[in-house]
Each structure stands twice: as C-alpha cells, then as structure tokens.
Amino acid sequence: MVDxxxxxxxxxxxxxxxxxxxxxxxxxxxxxxxxxxxPNGAGKTSMLNCISGRYRPYEGSIHFDDQEVTHMRPxxxxxxxxxxxxxxxxxxxxxxxxxxxxVGRHHQMKNNWLTGPLYWASPAQKEELKHRRQVEEIIDFLxxxxxxxxxxxxxxYGLRKRVELxxxxxxxxxxxxxxxxxxxxxxxxxEDMARYILDLNEEFGITVVMIEHxxxxxxxxxxxxxxxxxxxxxxxxxxxxxMANEHVRQAYLGLDDNxxxxxVG
Amino acid sequence: MxxxxxxxxxxxxxxxxxxxxxxxxxxxxxYKSTQIVNFAQGEFLLVGAWVCWALLVYLxxxxxxxxxxxxxxxxxxxxxxxxxxxxxxxxxxxxSVIMVTIGLSIFFQSLTKxxxxxxxxxxxxxxxxxxxxxxxxxxxxxxxxxxxxxxxIMVSFFLFFKYSKHGLAMRATAFDQQVAQSLGISVKQVFxxxxxxxxxxxxxxxxxxxxxxxxxxxxSSIGIKVFPAVILGGLDSIVGAIVGGITIGIxxxxxxxxxxxxxxxxxxxxxxxxxxxxxILWFKPYGLFGTRDIERI
Numbered sequence: 001m002v003d004x005x006x007x008x009x010x011x012x013x014x015x016x017x018x019x020x021x022x023x024x025x026x027x028x029x030x031x032x033x034x035x036x037x038x039p040n041g042a043g044k045t046s047m048l049n050c051i052s053g054r055y056r057p058y059e060g061s062i063h064f065d066d067q068e069v070t071h072m073r074p075x076x077x078x079x080x081x082x083x084x085x086x087x088x089x090x091x092x093x094x095x096x097x098x099x100x101x102x103v104g105r106h107h108q109m110k111n112n113w114l115t116g117p118l119y120w121a122s123p124a125q126k127e128e129l130k131h132r133r134q135v136e137e138i139i140d141f142l143x144x145x146x147x148x149x150x151x152x153x154x155x156x157y158g159l160r161k162r163v164e165l166x167x168x169x170x171x172x173x174x175x176x177x178x179x180x181x182x183x184x185x186x187x188x189x190x191e192d193m194a195r196y197i198l199d200l201n202e203e204f205g206i207t208v209v210m211i212e213h214x215x216x217x218x219x220x221x222x223x224x225x226x227x228x229x230x231x232x233x234x235x236x237x238x239x240x241x242x243m244a245n246e247h248v249r250q251a252y253l254g255l256d257d258n259x260x261x262x263x264v265g
Numbered sequence: 266m267x268x269x270x271x272x273x274x275x276x277x278x279x280x281x282x283x284x285x286x287x288x289x290x291x292x293x294x295x296y297k298s299t300q301i302v303n304f305a306q307g308e309f310l311l312v313g314a315w316v317c318w319a320l321l322v323y324l325x326x327x328x329x330x331x332x333x334x335x336x337x338x339x340x341x342x343x344x345x346x347x348x349x350x351x352x353x354x355x356x357x358x359x360x361s362v363i364m365v366t367i368g369l370s371i372f373f374q375s376l377t378k379x380x381x382x383x384x385x386x387x388x389x390x391x392x393x394x395x396x397x398x399x400x401x402x403x404x405x406x407x408x409x410x411x412x413x414x415x416x417x418i419m420v421s422f423f424l425f426f427k428y429s430k431h432g433l434a435m436r437a438t439a440f441d442q443q444v445a446q447s448l449g450i451s452v453k454q455v456f457x458x459x460x461x462x463x464x465x466x467x468x469x470x471x472x473x474x475x476x477x478x479x480x481x482x483x484x485s486s487i488g489i490k491v492f493p494a495v496i497l498g499g500l501d502s503i504v505g506a507i508v509g510g511i512t513i514g515i516x517x518x519x520x521x522x523x524x525x526x527x528x529x530x531x532x533x534x535x536x537x538x539x540x541x542x543x544x545i546l547w548f549k550p551y552g553l554f555g556t557r558d559i560e561r562i
Contacts, residue, residue, distance in 0.1 A: 052447055053446070054443060054446075054447075073446070073451075074443070074446035074447055075445075075446045075447075075448075075449050075450055075451045075452070078446070078447055078448055078449035079449050083447070083448075084447050086444065086447075090441055090443075090444040092436065092437055092440045092441070092444075093440070094436075094440070095436065095437075095440075099433060099436075102433060103433050103434065103437045103445070103448055103450070104448050104449075106430050106433060106434055106437075106448065106449065106450060167448065168448075171448060171449060
C-alpha cells in the first residue's frame with residue numbers, strides 16, 4: 001500500500017446558500033505532484049483553503065500524515081508541515097526578500113525572547129547559523145540571491161512568485177499547496193517555475209498539491225489530476241486518463257477539439 | 266524676545282516630546298498589529314505610575330526593584346487585558362471596539378481614583394541632586410533620565426522589529442494576518458504580545474512623568490495628547506509616531522512661550538497641537554508618514 005500524506009474525506013463547504021464544495025474526497029500520495037483543475041468558481045481555491053485551514057468545512061474530515069487536522073488553526077497546520085502560496089501575491093511588500101523568507105523560517109527557531117538576546121552565550125548562535133545556511137540553500141535553489149536585499153514590493157512579478165515559493169519552502173513543509181503558481185507568466189517563466197516545482201518535489205521530497213490552468217504544464221508535471229466542477233469532484237486519475245474523460249471535456253475543456261488544451265481563463 | 270527662555274522651552278519640548286513619541290509608538294504598535302484604536306492608552310501610564318508608586322511608598326522597595334516589578338506587572342496586565350476583554354471583540358465592528366477601549370479608560374481612571382484617591386502624590390526622591398546644568402541650561406535629572414530611557418526604548422523597538430523572531434512575526438501579522446498564519450505564526454500570541462509590550466512601555470513613560478510631575482489623574486491625558494502625535498505621523502508609522510511626538514512636544518512649549526509673552530490668549534499649551542494637527546491634515550490627510558490608501562472608482 002502506498003503512503004498517503006493527505007486524506008480528504010467528504011468535504012462540504014458553503015458560504016450562505018452558495019455551495020462551494022460538495023462531498024469532495026481524495027487522497028494524495030506522499031512525494032507526488034497532485035493537480036486540481038476546473039473552471040473558475042469550481043471550488044479549487046476553497047479546497048486549498050480547507051486544507052491550509054483558512055476555511056473550515058462544515059462536513060467531512062481532513063487527515064494530514066495520519067493526524068486529523070480538520071479543526072486545527074492555520075498556524076498549527078503550518079507547524080505540522082503544510083506550506084502554501086497564494087493566488088494573488090501575498091509577499092510582505094515592505095520587507096526585504098531575506099526577511100520575507102526568514103518569516104517562513106520563524107516557527108522553526110526554538111530559542112525564545114529569553115535566550116535570544118544571549119546570542120553569544122547560548123545555543124541560539126548555532127541554531128541561527130543552521131537556519132541561515134538552510135535559507136541560503138533555498139535562495140540558491142530558486143536563483144534569487146541577486147535580489148536578497150531588495151524590498152520585496154519592488155521586484156518583478158516573476159521574481160515575486162519565486163520569493164513567495166522560497167518563503168513557503170523555508171517553512172520546511174512536507175506538503176506544499178500552490179495556488180496558480182504560473183498565472184500571468186510568460187512561457188519562459190512558466191518553464192522555470194515548472195522546473196522549480198519538479199525539483200522541490202524530487203530533491204526536497206516535498207509533496208505538491210497545486211491549482212493550475214495551464215493544461216500543458218499540468219499534464220507534464222503531475223502524477224495525478226483531479227477535476228472539480230461546481231464544487232463537485234468530477235474525476236481523478238492519471239493525467240492521460242483525465243484528459244480522455246468525456247465529462248472533463250464537456251465541463252472544462254470544451255467539446256470542440258480545436259479548443260482543447262487551450263488555457264481556460 | 267527672551268531667547269534663553271525659548272531655548273529652554275524647546276529643550277523641554279523635545280524631552281517631553283520623546284516621551285509622547287514612546288507612548289505614540291505603543292499606540293501605533295497596537296493599532297498596526299491588532300487594528301484597535303486604543304483610547305485606554307493613557308490609562309496604561311496611569312496604572313503603571315500608581316502601581317510603581319504603591320510599591321515604593323507602601324512596600325518601601327528600592328526604586329529600581331519597584332520599577333522592575335511594575336514592568337512585570339504591566340506586561341501581565343496588558344496580556345490579560347487583551348485576552349479577556351479584547352479577544353472576544355475580534356471581528357466586531359470597529360466602533361464597538363473603540364467603545365470598549367473608552368469604557369476601559371473610564372473604568373481604570375475611576376478604579377485608580379477609588380484606590381489611591383484624587384489628590385496628586387509625589388514619588389519618593391530617587392536622585393540626590395535635582396538638576397544639573399548643561400551649557401548654562403538647567404536640566405532636571407529626572408528629565409535627563411527620561412530622555413535616556415526614551416532613547417533606549419526607541420532603539421530597542423528598532424532592534425526588536427528588525428532582528429528578533431517575534432518582531433518579524435509582528436510585522437508579518439500587521440501586513441497580512443492570513444499569510445502570517447500560513448507561515449506558522451500564531452496571531453493570538455502576536456496580539457497578546459503587542460498589548461503586553463504597549464502596556465509595559467507606556468508604564469515606563471508613566472513612571473518617568475510621575476517622578477517629575479507627581480502621580481495624578483492628569484497622566485491619562487497623555488493618552489489623548491498622543492493622538493495628534495500619531496495622527497500627525499500617520500497612525501501606522503512607528504517613525505512617524507516619534508517625529509510626531511517630538512513635534513507636538515516642541516509645539517506646545519513654543520505656543521506657550523508666544524502666548525505668555527505676546528498673545529495672552531491662555532491655554533495655548535493644550536490647544537496649539539490640535540490647531541497644527543488640523544492644518545497638517547488639511548494638506549496631508551494621511552499624516553506625514555502614513556500609508557496612502559488610494560481608492561479607485
């Protein structure tokens with residue numbers, strides 16, 4: 001039996017009368033790249049928010065690493081190892097790139113306000129060095145060392161997306177949730193981003209759950225794809241299977257063969 | 266024109282202004298991290314000063330011990346106030362939260378009057394000499410101490426927010442609570458911490474002012490004095506609070522000077538800062554250092 005890192009069981013979520021999610025269940029294998037696709041308003045981001053803890057589903061349960069997290073606070077889930085990025089860039093605009101990433105590192109640091117000031121005389125120094133080194137690795141990995149001192153708000157869009165990814169990785173997550181990591185990027189930036197996602201999956205061993213509209217990328221890098229439509233799970237499976245599915249074509253890709261594989265805004 | 270008096274008044278203004286700046290920083294800290302406009306800011310000074318006074322007079326503790334105990338007490342006081350009174354108000358309309366802080370302000374003013382009486386009390390003398398002379402200007406030792414303390418507090422604020430893990434967490438929370446949570450920061454803890462710090466630091470200012478002017482009800486009026494200072498600085502800028510504080514301190518003293526020498530209107534000391542505030546906000550509605558919210562339609 002394959003190890004499942006995330007088990008979502010019969011999640012339902014509603015905002016007033018609007019049903020965002022109805023009875024959605026799925027499982028994510030440890031170490032895989034799992035993509036959620038679907039038309040706008042299908043509940044993809046709501047699903048991600050349920051996993052990260054921003055929303056609490058009114059029915060169903062979520063297990064992460066064999067632990068129930070359905071009613072846990074978002075920050076406690078982050079401590080357990082669920083990192084995420086946001087659909088609209090959510091960097092701390094006034095802070096430097098390095099500070100942004102250090103916030104992600106924040107919860108890992110054990111020293112508190114008592115031992116912190118005793119910098120030279122405590123384990124704090126050693127710990128700080130360790131964290132600095134790991135943060136450096138992340139910075140190298142995403143090729144953002146040339147902007148490390150820059151204020152995050154002044155960077156280009158593609159770079160900001162990378163910094164946001166770096167911040168999420170700095171959390172040292174086991175599972176990372178990416179909400180449209182490639183939205184608004186040009187082809188070259190998309191290729192880079194796809195490379196980073198694959199690398200963080202393979203080298204760092206982080207399981208990825210992502211929402212993405214670019215079908216080409218989704219097909220290329222995912223191990224498994226789930227399609228949501230009107231808050232319901234349509235189908236899930238291997239990328240090729242999903243693409244071949246008649247319902248998916250109707251709901252998402254359009255019936256006309258010519259429109260297939262085109263990006264659906 | 267009496268330049269010597271003017272100079273003396275300006276220096277006094279800077280010294281008092283630094284304290285306004287310290288209290289203003291606390292106000293901004295609470296506003297930025299918890300989005301609460303704290304009308305009970307002045308009562309932190311009042312409660313802190315009375316607690317310290319009681320420790321020194323009733324328990325006969327040496328000054329620095331009493332002062333340290335006061336700071337500990339105020340940290341706990343601030344945290345509990347947030348946890349018990351203000352945490353349940355999260356998500357309520359802003360006006361309700363403001364009403365709660367006004368209520369707290371009235372409550373603590375009355376409470377201190379009930380416990381300690383209405384007449385001002387002076388602190389036991391801490392320093393043997395009352396004032397020293399620098400370049401021919403008389404400066405009270407207590408004022409000098411207050412300046413040093415204010416500067417220390419400002420520098421430690423700067424270091425705290427720039428380098429410490431909790432400072433970083435507070436800045437992150439002020440920027441975006443949801444993102445901060447997604448990075449493992451407990452927003453609850455940050456809220457409690459910001460109230461604890463605000464109470465502790467304000468109490469320091471309260472004790473210092475109490476040592477100079479005596480402890481009385483009028484300490485809580487500093488909380489109101491701080492309003493023009495922080496609004497001048499832009500409500501969400503810590504540097505702005507310091508600049509605003511010093512500006513207000515100088516302003517009220519200079520206004521007092523011109524009033525007593527030439528104008529003879531009376532009471533300019535209290536009112537001048539608000540006039541200037543009105544004029545500045547007329548031209549810069551977001552304050553001197555505030556975030557500009559631009560709304561496009």
